[in-house]
Amino acid sequence: xxxxxxxxxxxxxxxxxxxxxxxxFITVAVYLISYSFNLDSSFLVIALIFSLTMSGATYFWGxxxxxxxxxxxxxxxxxxxxxYTVTQNLSMADQIPMPKIYVIDSPALNAFATGRDPHxxxxxxxxxxxxxxxxxELEAVIAHELSxxxxxxxxxxxxxxxLIGSLSILTNIAIQNSFFGGRRGRDSRGEGNLxxxxxxxxLLLAVFAPFIAKLIQLAxxxxxxxxxxxxxxxxxxxxxxxxxxxxxISGDPNILSEASPATASLYINNPxxxxxxxxxxxxxxxxxxxxxxxxxxx
Amino acid sequence: MIxxxxxxxxxxxxxxxxxxxxxxxxxxxxxxxxxxxxxxLKRQANLIPxxxxxxxxxxxxxxxxxxxxxxxxxxxxxxxxSRRPEKxxxxxxxxxxxLSSLQILVESNPQIQASSLVSNLMNELRDTADxxxxxxxxxxxxxxxYNTAIITIPGVWFASLFGFKPQKGLVIPxxxxxxxxxxxxxxNPKVKLD
Numbered sequence: 001x002x003x004x005x006x007x008x009x010x011x012x013x014x015x016x017x018x019x020x021x022x023x024x025f026i027t028v029a030v031y032l033i034s035y036s037f038n039l040d041s042s043f044l045v046i047a048l049i050f051s052l053t054m055s056g057a058t059y060f061w062g063x064x065x066x067x068x069x070x071x072x073x074x075x076x077x078x079x080x081x082x083x084y085t086v087t088q089n090l091s092m093a094d095q096i097p098m099p100k101i102y103v104i105d106s107p108a109l110n111a112f113a114t115g116r117d118p119h120x121x122x123x124x125x126x127x128x129x130x131x132x133x134x135x136x137e138l139e140a141v142i143a144h145e146l147s148x149x150x151x152x153x154x155x156x157x158x159x160x161x162x163l164i165g166s167l168s169i170l171t172n173i174a175i176q177n178s179f180f181g182g183r184r185g186r187d188s189r190g191e192g193n194l195x196x197x198x199x200x201x202x203l204l205l206a207v208f209a210p211f212i213a214k215l216i217q218l219a220x221x222x223x224x225x226x227x228x229x230x231x232x233x234x235x236x237x238x239x240x241x242x243x244x245x246x247x248x249i250s251g252d253p254n255i256l257s258e259a260s261p262a263t264a265s266l267y268i269n270n271p272x273x274x275x276x277x278x279x280x281x282x283x284x285x286x287x288x289x290x291x292x293x294x295x296x297x298x
Numbered sequence: 299m300i301x302x303x304x305x306x307x308x309x310x311x312x313x314x315x316x317x318x319x320x321x322x323x324x325x326x327x328x329x330x331x332x333x334x335x336x337x338x339l340k341r342q343a344n345l346i347p348x349x350x351x352x353x354x355x356x357x358x359x360x361x362x363x364x365x366x367x368x369x370x371x372x373x374x375x376x377x378x379x380s381r382r383p384e385k386x387x388x389x390x391x392x393x394x395x396x397l398s399s400l401q402i403l404v405e406s407n408p409q410i411q412a413s414s415l416v417s418n419l420m421n422e423l424r425d426t427a428d429x430x431x432x433x434x435x436x437x438x439x440x441x442x443x444y445n446t447a448i449i450t451i452p453g454v455w456f457a458s459l460f461g462f463k464p465q466k467g468l469v470i471p472x473x474x475x476x477x478x479x480x481x482x483x484x485x486n487p488k489v490k491l492d
């Protein structure tokens with residue numbers, strides 16, 4: 001029997017490991033690509049300025065971009081009493097400032113959190129979710145989202161999506177560069193076997209990097225779903241409410257049409273359920289598995 | 299050799315500073331959560347008379363409810379003033395009893411059900427009850443963290459140096475009937491539906 005506290009620490013360890021693997025992969029991939037395509041320094045400077053601007057913009061305005069992409073509106077206390085007060089209570093218990101709360105007008109049942117740190121956090125729920133869940137189920141869902149905020153999952157996810165986006169842009173530019181005169185300087189480096197191998201490896205990476213990076217990103221976010229479930233339950237001490245909420249959410253046929261693929265991993269449940277995505281590419285662990293883990297905490 | 303010793307000394311000094319700051323932060327947070335408990339109790343005490351006023355018209359014959367409401371109000375007042383854990387417990391019990399009786403009444407009486415004023419106030423009261431529960435739990439968690447830090451190694455070596463004493467948190471009186479379980483309490487509750 002695994003208790004809540006053991007689950008939290010085990011999940012934290014595994015999450016750190018996955019993040020480490022991810023960072024390692026990105027470093028090696030960028031090195032190999034720039035080596036095999038022989039990118040000149042002006043290209044590197046442009047790439048650097050571009051990526052710095054992009055990271056800055058994502059860091060400071062990522063939450064606003066996500067809200068705008070999903071068509072979210074601020075939620076007032078008088079209109080959404082339970083949502084507002086539950087968020088207020090749980091952030092008090094979690095020792096974080098109360099996040100800004102938003103609603104998406106949609107019959108689908110879903111919720112997400114974003115923002116760079118607990119002081120700039122946003123929690124967003126669909127109107128369908130607020131209608132169908134009772135107070136304690138809503139509490140379980142919000143506790144899950146606040147755990148994402150407190151564990152800095154929201155920042156990580158924001159930055160990771162940016163990294164992956166930039167990596168695929170970089171790869172595209174690198175490929176174009178190699179076709180249109182990027183090979184200029186290759187002779188000076190010699191044409192040993194090693195060079196050829198690196199070239200092939202670089203090409204392979206250039207083709208597969210976006211896919212591999214995407215897979216790792218999904219692994220990171222799946223790991224974090226279990227962790228957020230565990231810490232959310234640690235906050236409410238009611239695993240049953242989260243089980244009930246997840247069952248209601250998974251049993252609902254509505255699909256969130258406002259969700260964009262870029263923000264899918266932020267939600268409490270995969271917003272694209274029902275569309276045929278293989279389980280390997282799913283941003284979330286199957287709900288049955290999450291419920292099984294939660295039942296061990298009862 | 300001298301550098302290694304120096305490095306160790308610097309490391310220990312930094313550790314002690316970190317330990318001191320952590321415990322001081324916890325002390326402030328514990329005070330804040332105690333304050334929060336008081337705030338929520340006061341808010342409850344203010345809400346109950348409003349609830350009484352709003353249901354007066356509908357509940358002329360429900361003397362029990364009024365008695366329970368007055369009782370809850372008194373207990374919340376006492377708890378707000380004394381801030382003693384057993385008083386807070388009693389106040390919470392009284393409030394949840396009133397809430398569940400009111401809930402039954404509201405469900406059986408369409409006239410009250412239609413009154414948004416009553417349901418708003420009940421929601422508010424339920425919310426303060428939740429807030430009180432979370433404030434108490436925060437206090438308990440923080441006190442536990444603090445107390446663990448000062449009695450485990452290496453904290454136990456420095457705690458007395460700075461005069462850190464165990465936090466009482468919400469002490470539930472030991473002895474008496476608080477930590478006893480009577481045979482009827484171990485049985486499953488029987489629910490009768492007529």
